[in-house]
Amino acid sequence: MRIHTGERPYQCNYCDKSFSNNYSLTVHLKIHTGEKPEKSYQCNKCDKAFAYSSNFNRHMRIHTKEKPYKCSQCDKAFTVSTCLVRHMRTHTGEKPYQCNQCDKAFSDKRTIMNHMSIHTGERPYQCSYCDKSFSNNSCLKVHLKIHTGEKPEKSYQCSKCDKAFAYSNNFNRHMRIHTRETPYTCSQCDKAFTDATCLVRHMRTHTGEKQYQCNQCDKAFSHKETLKNHMNKGHN
Numbered sequence: 001m002r003i004h005t006g007e008r009p010y011q012c013n014y015c016d017k018s019f020s021n022n023y024s025l026t027v028h029l030k031i032h033t034g035e036k037p038e039k040s041y042q043c044n045k046c047d048k049a050f051a052y053s054s055n056f057n058r059h060m061r062i063h064t065k066e067k068p069y070k071c072s073q074c075d076k077a078f079t080v081s082t083c084l085v086r087h088m089r090t091h092t093g094e095k096p097y098q099c100n101q102c103d104k105a106f107s108d109k110r111t112i113m114n115h116m117s118i119h120t121g122e123r124p125y126q127c128s129y130c131d132k133s134f135s136n137n138s139c140l141k142v143h144l145k146i147h148t149g150e151k152p153e154k155s156y157q158c159s160k161c162d163k164a165f166a167y168s169n170n171f172n173r174h175m176r177i178h179t180r181e182t183p184y185t186c187s188q189c190d191k192a193f194t195d196a197t198c199l200v201r202h203m204r205t206h207t208g209e210k211q212y213q214c215n216q217c218d219k220a221f222s223h224k225e226t227l228k229n230h231m232n233k234g235h236n
Contacts, residue, residue, distance in 0.1 A: 020081075027052050079160070102187045116182065118196045119203070122212070142167050 007020035010025040014032040019025045028035070039049035041056035045063040050056040057079055061067070067077035069084040073091040075103035078084045079108070086108050089095070097112040101119040106112040117123065117135035125140040126133045129147040134140045145152065154164035156171035160178040165171040173195050180193035184199040188206040193199045201223055204210070210220035212227040216235045221227040 024054070027054070102185070115196075118199050119187075121200050121203070121209070138169070142170075 008020050009087060010022050012018065012028055012032070013027060014029070018027060019028065024142075036051075039051045041050040041053060043049065043056070043059060043063075045060075048059060050059060061079040067079050069078040069081050071077065071084065071091075073088070075086060078087065078169055089107040095107050097106040097109055098117075099105065099112060099115060101116070104115060106115060114136045123133035123135050123206075125135070125137050127140065127143055127147070131146070132143060134143065154166045156165040156168060157174040158164065158171070159206040160175075163174060165174060176194040182194050184193040184196050186192065186199060186202055186206075188203070191202060193202065204222040210222045212221045212224050213228060214220065214227060216231070216233075219230060221230065
């Protein structure tokens, strides 16, 4: 039943992960203890091997295309139970992950972690080709294609104009131009923005944070663009 309820009562005492059964917790704990069990489950379709039958069975579904976890509300099916749990929230509207900085709530942990970077300004995913950094790995992957030259198919077509996009996040951001939607709301004043980066920059007007430090003098700036202008005019 925990597949449907999303209940995960088995809590790791080393980190914030939790699990629906004790076996999964036991497996997870070995990451922290450093114990490396023998990988005795060998895939006969590829060269991967696994220490636990649950991971092996999950992997085999990549080859068999089996999707045993079926939604009771629509015709979607999934290879793993956690995907079904997340999907069910699209039907129930459940948003169990509440932001402790604002009133927004989210249906899955990954989304709230991305959202929290709006408040913290944290951008831990660093491009290895340039100095850009990102709040989540998916944005970094999109950015890296600029350097690698890879040009993905633009499958997201705007119905309001002739623009098309390769990634759903860029498409969604663009659509807000047409809808005038500003979902990123400041918790300190009544301003709202179409994308998260604008909110991050705006929040610095409240916090006074100036994270961009000039390496030639003692001046610091809240925006990277302002620092660049300073470097061009003041030190060149």
